[in-house]
Amino acid sequence: MNMRLLVITVCATLLGGCVSNSDDPCEKVWSDVGEADGKLGFAADRVEFHQTQCGDKVDVAMWQQGRQKGLAWYCRPEHLYLAGRSGEEYRGVCPNDVQARRLFEQGRQGWTDQ
Secondary structure: OOHHHHHHHHHHHHHHOOEOOOOOOOOEOHHHHHHHHHHOOOOOOHHHHHHHHHHHHOOHHHHHHHHHHHHHHHOOHHHHHHHHHOOOOOOOOOOOHHHHHHHHHHHHHHHHOO
């Protein structure tokens, strides 16, 4: 795993774990959780994972808003290329899906040539 990806993953994990001062692990800033999920390229059904853990405490609208912000970062051409190069899997989450897949595959080709 390249260093940039490692740092991104650690930061996203930390964002995903944000909690309030409450002892309840489901009292999260759901827009931050969604942003972290988006930056990791998770599909919209990722919210179901959170709902399994936290039920109706998940603010789906805030999660979706945050995820869109995270996807804006994830879907940048340079990130898609680097993600493909590091061997990640693309989940078809970018609005410019054809271009995103092409960039990802170009990066993957560089990964397989290593």
